[in-house]
Structure formats: structure tokens, C-alpha cells
Amino acid sequence: MLKIDQTCYDQLRRHGEDAYPHECCGVLLGRLEDDDQRLVTAVERAGNTRTDSPQNRYNIDPRELIAIQRQARERGLDIVGFYHSHPDHPARWSSTDLADAHWLGCSYVITRVEKGQARETNSFLLVGGEEADKSFQDEPMQVAARITETKTPA
């Protein structure tokens, strides 16, 4: 289960609209609960470095991710997943999405952006013990009015 703050949900969908007709991408920050629930209390936009094919590819610069991770740590947050958009394509994972997904146990949220308007948003959990047996599972998503950040910074 992915439980995401309403503001965060709106932000990632708006990012998809802002980036259209290109794919947007970003990071879901929050915490992992013991019951395998991921709580998202913040999202961070990232740049799409795939300037060669931004309409159907995305890539986040690891250096940018490290900076996001550092700031998240100071707030007591962890990376719990990522989001990106599919301009004029379904909010379902593609073969490319699976092949390039390596954060096992994290959520991958995809928004279909049709003619510049955000439509469906779905979440998929990357499961498996290692690369060879990884797969995406449909993940229920609950949008909550407000999720508080309660954990003490590390």
C-alpha cells in the first residue's frame, strides 16, 4: 500500500502537466512502515537527463538524487519511491520501466498525461529478491488529506 499526502499527489501530477509533452520524473520521500506500507510526505522534482528522447524516456542524474537524499536525511525522510509521467500513453509500466527499475521494495508511480492534462495515476511496487526475479505488482494507493512527518531526523 502506498499512502500519499494529497498535496504530494497533486504536485507530481502537476509536474507531469508542466513537463508535457516530455516525461517528468521525481522522487517520493517519506518513510517505510513495518507493515510494508510506504508513506509519502514530500515529493521532489528531478530533471530528466534523457534529452535525446524526453517524450518517452526519463533518467535522473545520480548526483541530483544524492542531493535530494541528503536533504531528505536532514528531515528524517527516506526515499520510498519515484514517479514519472507517460505523455499520451497509459499509466502502466512498460518493458523499459521494468528493465531500468532497480530499487526493489520501492514504489514507482506513473501518471498518464493526455494532451497536457494529468489523467490516471497508478502505483507499482517493484518486488523480488534480486535483479533476475524482479517484477512490478499493482500497488493500492491511498491519497490522504494530510500525513505528518513524525520521525526524528537521523
Added chain:
Amino acid sequence: MRIHIPTPLRQYAGKKASIDVQADNVGQALSALTSTYPDLRRHLYTDEGKLRAFVNVYLNDEDIRYLHKESTPVNENDSLSIVPSIAGGSCACCCPCRMNA
């Protein structure tokens, strides 16, 4: 020096977000890490013992591939970040892959 462990690998590292090791270079640091947590090894390295292509290792803010790779010297105030790559895309225009319906 401190090694930052990404979320998906923490289950193989005692659920720790960061681990301090003593090392003179990046290779020694990673070796110390995988010696303490051997389950990490298969997630970081291929069967041939090379770092997996999707595993980025950054010394502070620099990709070790553009430094001296695993021979890159380190000091105790450095931090090493292990960052699996983040990429993908709808990929629906010109290749044989299909969207998962």
C-alpha cells in the same frame, strides 16, 4: 568514512541507513562493507566481481568512474553513496516492447 546505503539494500545491511568503515580507497571501503554484510555482494557485484552497471558509486559528489574507480583514495571525512540508477519511460514508439496492459 561513511557509506550511505540506499533504501532497497538496507535489508541486507542490518537495516542501517549508513555504515562507517575504515579504508584507504573506495575498493577497500566496499570490501569492508560486503565483508560485514555478505548478502550485499550479489546486489553490488556481478559474478565476475565487477560493479553492476546500474550501481552508481559516488565519493561525496563525484562518480568514481570519473575518478580512479575503486582505486580512488578516501579519507575518514568522506562519504560514499551507493545509488542504483533511476530510469525508464513509456517506450512506445519504435521498439518491440509493449506496454503492460
